[in-house]
Amino acid sequence: MNAPVDPTLLQRKDALQGLGESRLRKEDARFIQGKGNYVDDIKLPGMLHMDIVRSPFAHARIKSIDKSAALAVPGVIAVLTADDLKPLKLHWMPTLAGDVAAVLADEKVHFQMQEVCVVIAEDRYAAADGVEAVQVEYEELPVVMDPYEALKPDAPVLREDLAGKTTGAHGAREHHNHIFTWDAGDAAATEAAFAKAPVVVKEHIFYPRVHPCPLETCGCVASFDPVRGELVTYITSQAPHVVRTVVSLLSGIPESKVRIVSPDIGGGFGNKVGIYPGYVCAIVASIVLGKPVKWIEDRIENISSTAFARDYHMDGEIAATADGKITGLRVHVVADHGAFDACADPTKFPAGLFHICSGSYDIPAAYAQVKGVYTNKAPGGVSYRCSFRVTEAVYLVERMVDVLAQKLGMDKAEIRAKNFIQKEQFPYTSAFGFEYDSGDYQTALDKVLAAVDYKALRAEQAARRADPHATHLMGIGLVTFTEVVGAGPSKMCDILGVGMFDSCEIRVHPTGSAIARMGTITQGQGHQTTYAQIIATELGIPSEVIQVEEGDTSTAPYGLGTYGSRSTPVAGAAIALAARKIHAKARKIAAHLLEVGENDLDWEIDRFNVKGDPARHKTMKDVCWAAYNNVPAGLEMGLEAVHYYDPPNFTFPFGVYLCVVDIARETGEVKVRRFYALDDCGTRINPMIIEGQIHGGLTEGFAVAMGQQMPFDAQGNLLGNTLMDYFLPTFVETPHWETDHTVTPSPHHPLGAKGVAESPHVGSIPTFTNAVVDAFAHLGVTEMTMPHSAYRVWQQLVKSGVAL
Amino acid sequence: MAKKLITVHVNGRKQEKAVEPRTLLIHFLREELHLTGAHIGCETSHCGVCTVDVDGQSVKSCTHLAVQCDGSEVLTVEGLADKGVLHAVQEGFYKEHGLQCGFCTPGMLMRAYRFLHENPNPSEEEIRAGMAGNLCRCTGYQNIVKAVQYAAAKLQQDQKVAA
Numbered sequence: 001m002n003a004p005v006d007p008t009l010l011q012r013k014d015a016l017q018g019l020g021e022s023r024l025r026k027e028d029a030r031f032i033q034g035k036g037n038y039v040d041d042i043k044l045p046g047m048l049h050m051d052i053v054r055s056p057f058a059h060a061r062i063k064s065i066d067k068s069a070a071l072a073v074p075g076v077i078a079v080l081t082a083d084d085l086k087p088l089k090l091h092w093m094p095t096l097a098g099d100v101a102a103v104l105a106d107e108k109v110h111f112q113m114q115e116v117c118v119v120i121a122e123d124r125y126a127a128a129d130g131v132e133a134v135q136v137e138y139e140e141l142p143v144v145m146d147p148y149e150a151l152k153p154d155a156p157v158l159r160e161d162l163a164g165k166t167t168g169a170h171g172a173r174e175h176h177n178h179i180f181t182w183d184a185g186d187a188a189a190t191e192a193a194f195a196k197a198p199v200v201v202k203e204h205i206f207y208p209r210v211h212p213c214p215l216e217t218c219g220c221v222a223s224f225d226p227v228r229g230e231l232v233t234y235i236t237s238q239a240p241h242v243v244r245t246v247v248s249l250l251s252g253i254p255e256s257k258v259r260i261v262s263p264d265i266g267g268g269f270g271n272k273v274g275i276y277p278g279y280v281c282a283i284v285a286s287i288v289l290g291k292p293v294k295w296i297e298d299r300i301e302n303i304s305s306t307a308f309a310r311d312y313h314m315d316g317e318i319a320a321t322a323d324g325k326i327t328g329l330r331v332h333v334v335a336d337h338g339a340f341d342a343c344a345d346p347t348k349f350p351a352g353l354f355h356i357c358s359g360s361y362d363i364p365a366a367y368a369q370v371k372g373v374y375t376n377k378a379p380g381g382v383s384y385r386c387s388f389r390v391t392e393a394v395y396l397v398e399r400m401v402d403v404l405a406q407k408l409g410m411d412k413a414e415i416r417a418k419n420f421i422q423k424e425q426f427p428y429t430s431a432f433g434f435e436y437d438s439g440d441y442q443t444a445l446d447k448v449l450a451a452v453d454y455k456a457l458r459a460e461q462a463a464r465r466a467d468p469h470a471t472h473l474m475g476i477g478l479v480t481f482t483e484v485v486g487a488g489p490s491k492m493c494d495i496l497g498v499g500m501f502d503s504c505e506i507r508v509h510p511t512g513s514a515i516a517r518m519g520t521i522t523q524g525q526g527h528q529t530t531y532a533q534i535i536a537t538e539l540g541i542p543s544e545v546i547q548v549e550e551g552d553t554s555t556a557p558y559g560l561g562t563y564g565s566r567s568t569p570v571a572g573a574a575i576a577l578a579a580r581k582i583h584a585k586a587r588k589i590a591a592h593l594l595e596v597g598e599n600d601l602d603w604e605i606d607r608f609n610v611k612g613d614p615a616r617h618k619t620m621k622d623v624c625w626a627a628y629n630n631v632p633a634g635l636e637m638g639l640e641a642v643h644y645y646d647p648p649n650f651t652f653p654f655g656v657y658l659c660v661v662d663i664a665r666e667t668g669e670v671k672v673r674r675f676y677a678l679d680d681c682g683t684r685i686n687p688m689i690i691e692g693q694i695h696g697g698l699t700e701g702f703a704v705a706m707g708q709q710m711p712f713d714a715q716g717n718l719l720g721n722t723l724m725d726y727f728l729p730t731f732v733e734t735p736h737w738e739t740d741h742t743v744t745p746s747p748h749h750p751l752g753a754k755g756v757a758e759s760p761h762v763g764s765i766p767t768f769t770n771a772v773v774d775a776f777a778h779l780g781v782t783e784m785t786m787p788h789s790a791y792r793v794w795q796q797l798v799k800s801g802v803a804l
Numbered sequence: 805m806a807k808k809l810i811t812v813h814v815n816g817r818k819q820e821k822a823v824e825p826r827t828l829l830i831h832f833l834r835e836e837l838h839l840t841g842a843h844i845g846c847e848t849s850h851c852g853v854c855t856v857d858v859d860g861q862s863v864k865s866c867t868h869l870a871v872q873c874d875g876s877e878v879l880t881v882e883g884l885a886d887k888g889v890l891h892a893v894q895e896g897f898y899k900e901h902g903l904q905c906g907f908c909t910p911g912m913l914m915r916a917y918r919f920l921h922e923n924p925n926p927s928e929e930e931i932r933a934g935m936a937g938n939l940c941r942c943t944g945y946q947n948i949v950k951a952v953q954y955a956a957a958k959l960q961q962d963q964k965v966a967a
Binding site (some may be wrong): 024025027028029030031032033034035036038040041043123124125213214215217264265267269276296298299300426523524525526688689691692693695696697698699700707722724728730731732734736737 | 899909
């Protein structure tokens with residue numbers, strides 16, 4: 001029998017609202033009362049407004065720009081072109097991927113909606129009037145929209161500025177529109193595995209270009225004080241400290257005089273990682289004019305010109321035994337990077353962490369090669385709610401495993417189980433060299449199959465297939481994914497040479513409350529709530545009195561920001577370790593106050609007890625007060641700590657998702673009947689917030705799989721760049737989500753936590769596609785390109801001869 | 805551009821302002837009155853982050869002119885709480901984790917407020933249809949449905965107590 005639990009202990013634990021509690025969110029009070037502070041809410045005295053003249057053509061030479069009519073518009077103060085930025089050497093800027101990108105089009109435009117010049121005016125209406133009045137004369141050039149076409153010998157030269165450059169940031173350039181070729185794994189061993197494999201399957205899988213499309217567009221308010229020589233910029237950034245470094249390098253203003261503030265951010269999803277021409281122009285305009293300048297994108301500008309995601313053309317191959325054991329995986333990718341290589345990836349990884357594409361499976365030999373190509377599309381290539389290119393990798397492997405199962409006539413759950421990395425194999429080193437920290441895939445799979453009664457679903461599907469009068473096809477999509485997140489160990493990961501650590505500074509006040517500042521920045525993830533919970537448990541201070549601040553580079557310690565599910569794996573660890581430094585000092589003070597040795601104390605929730613005599617104790621509140629007036633000899637006053645955490649490894653969250661769809665044979669409409677998502681993110685800090693993140697990620701995955709695409713015509717016109725055309729699911733289309741979890745802590749993370757918010761996006765997209773394709777599997781269909789809109793699915797129904 | 809004088813009651817306060825006829829209601833609220841709760845998300849009436857209440861109807865203020873509101877009663881999220889006491893919809897969003905980044909929240913709350921006047925006892929399906937003009941990228945809607953259900957129950961309870 002368990003010993004009875006002391007109810008006062010439980011009360012004291014509850015009072016902390018620490019790790020594991022579904023604590024309600026601290027940030028909500030301001031948002032539900034309209035008191036959020038987003039960039040466009042910021043208004044500074046004398047502030048001017050900037051708007052951008054953009055190219056209507058995807059590829060054209062600029063013959064002339066006539067500003068005169070714009071300058072005559074009432075309220076217009078200035079018009080800046082590339083020629084105006086040239087003396088400052090700011091008409092081009094370096095990208096995160098080692099390329100350069102035009103800030104304002106220099107002699108020619110490379111994609112539709114590229115920034116050509118900016119108009120600064122007294123208010124936003126006058127700025128828009130000024131944009132209308134600028135006269136730009138263009139000479140159209142041949143447009144290249146297809147990356148395969150771009151690599152043909154006689155393809156038009158897109159980047160004249162790179163003429164003669166045979167080496168790029170990532171090695172040799174083979175062609176004038178070629179950016180890099182990157183590979184991972186062992187080509188020879190993989191070739192050998194394929195040579196002797198009794199079964200080989202191949203599939204061409206295209207992952208279309210999509211856009212993260214947060215509801216708040218990008219923007220900034222730049223304010224340069226010419227007297228003090230200081231620049232303050234409020235900006236929609238997921239990485240404000242990196243922005244400060246880049247702005248300092250570009251402008252020559254010392255980093256100590258540049259203050260970047262990410263205030264409340266209305267969703268990021270990867271879109272707000274990059275540094276966009278609009279930011280640079282607003283900063284330049286503020287420096288030149290000596291006044292604050294605000295720039296806020298509209299929706300068309302956001303979708304057309306800021307960072308897209310994916311656009312990966314993947315050729316996957318699997319080698320296997322006749323009974324379905326995978327012996328080799330090979331992937332060749334052509335990656336459409338658009339006009340400038342502005343992918344946001346760790347410097348050494350031009351294809352991100354795509355080499356996680358061996359997934360949850362024990363594959364002895366693997367090889368991946370990615371070729372980056374220029375086209376006349378907008379630059380970007382960000383991780384839309386995923387760690388770097390992990391969505392593409394998971395999509396590839398989870399689709400390919402289904403293709404193999406279909407070829408062998410095996411069940412899709414059985415083939416996964418047969419190839420899983422087994423629980424005992426962790427830590428497991430993949431053929432690509434990743435060391436997976438922990439996992440228990442079989443338990444997760446079993447739990448999901450039992451929860452949905454998988455056997456009954458397959459029986460129902462068989463009956464449906466046998467019934468010629470059935471009005472609907474039925475598909476079951478299953479995915480057992482593993483992600484790599486928490487970038488990352490600085491020996492592998494850096495951005496512009498800055499290691500991808502993250503940081504935390506905690507100050508505990510005399511009366512027992514605390515403030516913590518972090519290098520990350522929340523965009524809805526609830527850091528102000530969850531970070532405080534970590535500290536509460538570590539230090540025995542109630543969450544309620546712990547303030548969490550992020551996003552202001554003048555107060556927060558340097559950090560690499562929030563994207564790639566890195567906040568909990570990296571910053572979360574920094575918080576725990578900073579708190580443990582404080583805890584260690586608190587123990588010394590408590591020992592001093594109680595006149596015992598440090599080792600004579602037990603820590604219990606919120607206090608230090610003398611071993612064997614808990615009536616003698618000091619609470620953390622007592623210690624906080626003493627830290628400012630009565631510390632042992634030789635110890636500094638105060639109670640604060642900073643920790644910069646350089647993770648020893650990535651973390652590897654995983655999950656098992658199952659989706660059942662019914663497809664109307666008459667219309668092609670796909671109805672999600674059921675979606676069951678089991679996630680394992682290791683230790684769970686706030687289950688309520690985790691569940692909310694999963695709902696949101698699943699919905700974004702649903703959007704990508706079922707409707708999002710950026711269609712272009714041959715002239716390079718983007719045919720869907722408003723919310724009329726670009727699919728954001730409403731309440732009505734969005735399915736009901738069922739969530740579940742297992743807990744397999746990360747052995748190397750101080751809390752055992754792995755990160756979660758991107759798993760549902762990464763995992764759900766192949767689940768939807770697998771479900772839709774599975775509905776056609778008995779008809780020999782192995783691949784259908786997203787998005788699975790009714791029209792496209794209906795075309796497949798017709799092609800397969802099953803449309804009604 | 806010639807300006808026109810308009811009188812609008814916003815959150816119970818009379819506002820007399822001269823505005824350009826082309827001024828959008830959202831800009832009037834945000835720039836002139838400094839009520840920055842309602843946001844701008846799409847400029848095409850699709851996302852609903854600019855939703856406010858005009859004369860008892862939900863209106864997307866990014867495609868509505870300020871001059872159209874001359875003589876109107878406008879309620880924004882800033883006017884939802886009553887003397888510091890949160891409205892049931894605000895409480896519901898907080899208790900049911902109906903928000904994440906918060907950007908859609910003011911518009912979502914104003915639509916929920918009006919919707920529960922239109923249909924005080926809605927089914928989940930009715931909530932989903934009645935709120936479909938407001939987009940959220942973060943929550944997947946499931947908790948917003950719960951938040952509206954919470955508010956519906958609370959408003960009905962309050963009414964019973966009042967009666």
